[in-house]
Amino acid sequence: MTDETTPLPATGCRDAPVLKQRGQHEVFCGLTGIIWLHRKMQDAFFLVVGSRTCAHLLQSAAGVMIFAEPRFGTAILEETDLAGLADAQAELEREVARLLERRKDIRQLFLVGSCPSEVIKLDLARAAEKLSLQHAPHVRVLNYSGSGIETTFTEGEDACLASMVPVLPKTDEHQLLVVGALPDVVEDQMLDLLSKMGIGNVKVLPARRADSTLAVGPNTSFILTQPFLGGTLAALGKRGARHIPAPFPFGEEGTTAWLRAVAMEFGVDITLFDTVTHAPRARAKKAISQAAEKLDGKSVFFFPDSQLEIPLARFLTRECGMSAIEVGAPYIHKGVVGPDLDLLEEGPTLSEGQDVEMQLDRCRVAQPDLTVCGLGLANPLEAEGMATKWAIELVFTPVHFYEQAGDLAGLFSRTLHRRAKLRLEAAE
Amino acid sequence: MKLSVWTYEGPPHVGALRVATAMKGLHYVLHAPQGDTYADLLFTMIERRNHRPPVTYTTFQARDLGADTANLFKTAAQAAYERFQPQAMIVGASCTAELIQDDPGGMAEQMGLPCPVIALELPSYQRKENFGADETLFQLVRNLARPMERTGHVTANLIGPTALGFRHRDDITEVTALLEDMGISVNVCAPFDATPQDLTRLGAAHFNVLMYPETGEAACRWMERELGQPFTKTIPIGVGATRDFIAEVAEITGQEPNLDVSRLRLPWYSASVDSTYLTGKRVFLFGDGTHVAAAARVARDEMGFEVVGLGCYNREMARPIRALAKAYGVEALITDDYLDVEQRIKELAPEMILGTQMERHIGKRLGIPCAVISAPVHVQDFPARYSPQMGIEGANVIFDTWVHPLVMGLEEHLLHMFRDDFEFHDDAGASHHGHKAVDRKAEDRPGLDPGPPDHPAEEPQPANDNSSITWLDDAEKELKKIPFFVRGKARRNTETYAAERGMTQISLDTLYEAKAHYAR
Numbered sequence: 001m002t003d004e005t006t007p008l009p010a011t012g013c014r015d016a017p018v019l020k021q022r023g024q025h026e027v028f029c030g031l032t033g034i035i036w037l038h039r040k041m042q043d044a045f046f047l048v049v050g051s052r053t054c055a056h057l058l059q060s061a062a063g064v065m066i067f068a069e070p071r072f073g074t075a076i077l078e079e080t081d082l083a084g085l086a087d088a089q090a091e092l093e094r095e096v097a098r099l100l101e102r103r104k105d106i107r108q109l110f111l112v113g114s115c116p117s118e119v120i121k122l123d124l125a126r127a128a129e130k131l132s133l134q135h136a137p138h139v140r141v142l143n144y145s146g147s148g149i150e151t152t153f154t155e156g157e158d159a160c161l162a163s164m165v166p167v168l169p170k171t172d173e174h175q176l177l178v179v180g181a182l183p184d185v186v187e188d189q190m191l192d193l194l195s196k197m198g199i200g201n202v203k204v205l206p207a208r209r210a211d212s213t214l215a216v217g218p219n220t221s222f223i224l225t226q227p228f229l230g231g232t233l234a235a236l237g238k239r240g241a242r243h244i245p246a247p248f249p250f251g252e253e254g255t256t257a258w259l260r261a262v263a264m265e266f267g268v269d270i271t272l273f274d275t276v277t278h279a280p281r282a283r284a285k286k287a288i289s290q291a292a293e294k295l296d297g298k299s300v301f302f303f304p305d306s307q308l309e310i311p312l313a314r315f316l317t318r319e320c321g322m323s324a325i326e327v328g329a330p331y332i333h334k335g336v337v338g339p340d341l342d343l344l345e346e347g348p349t350l351s352e353g354q355d356v357e358m359q360l361d362r363c364r365v366a367q368p369d370l371t372v373c374g375l376g377l378a379n380p381l382e383a384e385g386m387a388t389k390w391a392i393e394l395v396f397t398p399v400h401f402y403e404q405a406g407d408l409a410g411l412f413s414r415t416l417h418r419r420a421k422l423r424l425e426a427a428e
Numbered sequence: 429m430k431l432s433v434w435t436y437e438g439p440p441h442v443g444a445l446r447v448a449t450a451m452k453g454l455h456y457v458l459h460a461p462q463g464d465t466y467a468d469l470l471f472t473m474i475e476r477r478n479h480r481p482p483v484t485y486t487t488f489q490a491r492d493l494g495a496d497t498a499n500l501f502k503t504a505a506q507a508a509y510e511r512f513q514p515q516a517m518i519v520g521a522s523c524t525a526e527l528i529q530d531d532p533g534g535m536a537e538q539m540g541l542p543c544p545v546i547a548l549e550l551p552s553y554q555r556k557e558n559f560g561a562d563e564t565l566f567q568l569v570r571n572l573a574r575p576m577e578r579t580g581h582v583t584a585n586l587i588g589p590t591a592l593g594f595r596h597r598d599d600i601t602e603v604t605a606l607l608e609d610m611g612i613s614v615n616v617c618a619p620f621d622a623t624p625q626d627l628t629r630l631g632a633a634h635f636n637v638l639m640y641p642e643t644g645e646a647a648c649r650w651m652e653r654e655l656g657q658p659f660t661k662t663i664p665i666g667v668g669a670t671r672d673f674i675a676e677v678a679e680i681t682g683q684e685p686n687l688d689v690s691r692l693r694l695p696w697y698s699a700s701v702d703s704t705y706l707t708g709k710r711v712f713l714f715g716d717g718t719h720v721a722a723a724a725r726v727a728r729d730e731m732g733f734e735v736v737g738l739g740c741y742n743r744e745m746a747r748p749i750r751a752l753a754k755a756y757g758v759e760a761l762i763t764d765d766y767l768d769v770e771q772r773i774k775e776l777a778p779e780m781i782l783g784t785q786m787e788r789h790i791g792k793r794l795g796i797p798c799a800v801i802s803a804p805v806h807v808q809d810f811p812a813r814y815s816p817q818m819g820i821e822g823a824n825v826i827f828d829t830w831v832h833p834l835v836m837g838l839e840e841h842l843l844h845m846f847r848d849d850f851e852f853h854d855d856a857g858a859s860h861h862g863h864k865a866v867d868r869k870a871e872d873r874p875g876l877d878p879g880p881p882d883h884p885a886e887e888p889q890p891a892n893d894n895s896s897i898t899w900l901d902d903a904e905k906e907l908k909k910i911p912f913f914v915r916g917k918a919r920r921n922t923e924t925y926a927a928e929r930g931m932t933q934i935s936l937d938t939l940y941e942a943k944a945h946y947a948r
Binding site: 023024025026027028029030031032047049051052053055056057059060061063070072073074075076077078079081082088091092094095098099115116118119120147148149150152357374375376377378379380382383 | 429430431432433434435437438439441442461462463464465466467468469470472473476477478479480484485486487488489490492493504507511522523524527528551552553554556806
């Protein structure tokens with residue numbers, strides 16, 4: 001294979017020590033996953049069983065999207081629900097029946113657990129089973145937890161996908177299962193690349209609609225497109241499917257390595273692989289080099305948010321010429337991000353979990369050129385004179401695979417570009 | 429359990445956050461699970477604050493449940509005190525912490541922190557954001573304010589403005605100016621920009637200006653009782669209300685009433701012939717009780733609109749809003765379910781909506797112009813420019829804001845005269861609401877290639893139960909000629925007219941008979 005990439009580091013970060021701190025976490029809970037999952041799964045409804053806080057969180061995070069006939073809502077627990085739990089089951093059944101009556105297009109219903117429902121130990125698994133029987137075969141009811149006490153931000157998607165795995169039909173077919181919700185346009189590009197390599201039997205989890213032919217079995221090989229899917233990985237393992245470890249498809253290098261891992265697994269001819277990937281690789285490199293001009297030689301500091309931090313740090317350091325000071329992740333699953341850690345040169349502090357005040361202290365001392373953080377921190381840090389890139393956009397925007405590589409670098413360089421352009425002092 | 433997609437108000441601890449973030453030198457320790465920090469971004473993004481809200485979240489996780497959460501709270505409170513050195517602290521629980529019953533107040537008391545620590549009891553499963561703000565301010569005032577000698581000259585406290593309040597920042601400036609013109613200065617404005625130390629000086633003012641009953645009434649009532657300070661009942665939004673406010677302040681203080689109207693433009697703008705077309709525009713109002721009540725008066729008495737419906741989402745204001753609706757001869761809508769609001773708007777088919785961010789979306793969907801008069805609002809309603817709602821400049825701002833989305837008078841005539849014109853055709857929509865606009869069918873435009881088939885915008889069809897009535901072709905055609913913004917009403921009136929007379933078909937004659945019947 002032609003290899004024009006940055007040489008591998010002598011030692012990667014796989015065995016580097018990880019700074020673990022606990023204290024205030026400035027992160028979203030797993031409920032926020034609903035906001036992109038409901039766009040992807042077009043016949044699913046996500047019913048959070050929680051409090052007014054959960055409803056308020058979803059509407060704050062969903063912004064204006066909330067009014068495009070959203071397929072999610074919150075069954076808000078009231079005083080009376082807390083008093084007697086038997087009652088809560090009946091209440092839930094009633095609300096679900098009313099909802100399904102109103103939305104006949106719904107085929108999959110997810111009961112999503114929250115902190116309040118977990119704390120009062122509302123048995124949503126049993127509720128889902130009962131409701132599944134009541135509304136079969138038209139609607140399938142599943143449950144998972146997106147509570148803050150158990151899940152951080154993107155882990156909500158992991159919990160959701162993992163809840164679907166045990167009920168997938170069994171198949172003995174040799175197939176590739178690509179796991180992780182991607183924007184449709186990106187998913188189509190990926191499927192196209194795979195099919196050009198002669199890998200035709202490809203399924204995607206989550207599928208766009210419930211009535212697809214998704215199945216799993218011992219001859220299934222699966223690969224993740226998102227680094228936060230540790231739980232789904234385990235669930236698929238239990239169904240006998242085989243994990244293909246790979247770096248995540250960010251940037252030219254990440255995408256190529258990811259595709260190569262699939263190609264190896266399916267015995268794709270090397271010349272074919274090169275033919276298929278040659279043109280898009282060149283395009284991606286060109287696009288990255290244009291966008292990354294402003295990033296070259298700059299330092300970056302990641303606050304924990306989505307678990308995308310490690311693969312993104314790998315992309316920024318290896319393909320955009322940046323240096324990483326700290327790479328914070330809410331959770332580091334080495335079985336998932338190991339290949340990315342191998343590629344990440346030793347040096348940056350790896351941190352897992354958070355004490356936000358102490359992390360802010362470290363960040364202020366380091367004075368990075370670019371800080372990747374959440375929206376609660378971005379403006380305050382900007383006001384302190386630090387350039388920030390708000391991390392949530394990296395989850396909502398198409399950033400995977402070749403054609404988005406330039407956009408991905410662009411997301412990071414835009415901040416620096418803007419700061420270079422503004423001449424605000426002169427205007428005063 | 430109640431299924432909800434949109435909530436007009438957040439949980440009560442968000443109200444407490446609004447008070448804490450408005451103030452300086454105060455720190456809030458909130459016993460809450462990981463994830464509740466989402467509320468920070470309301471302040472840093474929507475209000476664009478340049479600092480983090482002064483809140484420490486304990487961030488407990490599943491593995492902490494059991495004995496450890498109490499310890500976590502103590503550690504967090506201690507660390508917060510040491511790091512921020514606040515003048516005072518408030519402590520409380522979010523909805524999940526309320527369930528695990530750790531009693532933040534008791535724990536904080538035991539710790540003996542070297543500053544006043546005020547415990548908040550905010551019932552998350554019964555009450556909402558506004559209550560949370562009102563109760564928090566009340567507790568702060570109750571714990572910190574003391575009776576004291578009045579200031580030598582006449583002073584007032586401004587009570588109620590918070591963080592994330594709709595135009596609170598500029599209302600403060602405007603009300604301060606109104607008072608200054610009468611020789612009254614502001615003693616303390618709270619909670620906006622006040623410190624806990626400032627709150628100890630509240631008692632020095634001669635009276636309180638209650639700017640926002642939703643967030644300041646409990647504190648004002650307590651100060652009236654305990655500190656002997658009367659408070660104003662008129663909210664100075666609109667010209668008439670501002671005049672009444674000045675009179676009320678004069679009566680309380682014995683100062684000469686004085687209102688500088690040299691910059692007041694609403695009355696003349698509204699009287700000028702250009703505004704004639706505003707007469708009788710049918711408006712629906714929804715929002716928080718205070719802003720709806722104020723807006724109703726402006727709409728009817730100062731803009732010449734017809735108020736066809738009003739309501740509020742905060743049930744604390746249900747009683748005054750019901751009374752107000754009665755006075756206006758309409759039915760009050762007290763609900764926090766946006767689907768009810770949408771339903772009512774569909775039924776009433778108003779020509780304009782005055783509401784919240786939510787009603788703006790409903791308006792977009794139904795093709796009805798809308799102006800925002802109340803929280804909750806999105807980032808565009810925390811503007812950079814000066815734009816109060818209260819006082820003289822507030823009235824000017826209101827005139828512009830409300831007129832802006834309406835089809836201008838001249839434009840209305842043009843639409844009528846040139847309804848077959850290529851630019852003024854009646855599917856083009858109101859000038860500032862392009863969302864419903866569709867191009868004319870390409871085949872209607874000579875010289876252009878026919879493009880892909882058009883999807884005509886869905887016409888707002890008021891819900892009716894007259895489905896047994898059919899429109900004859902010529903009547904349907906004539907209906908189409910009526911400008912789109914009154915068409916819904918015409919359709920509804922005609923159908924009601926026909927139904928009342930037991931007719932099953934609507935002809936051209938029926939249409940015009942109905943028009944004559946409803947002529948105003």
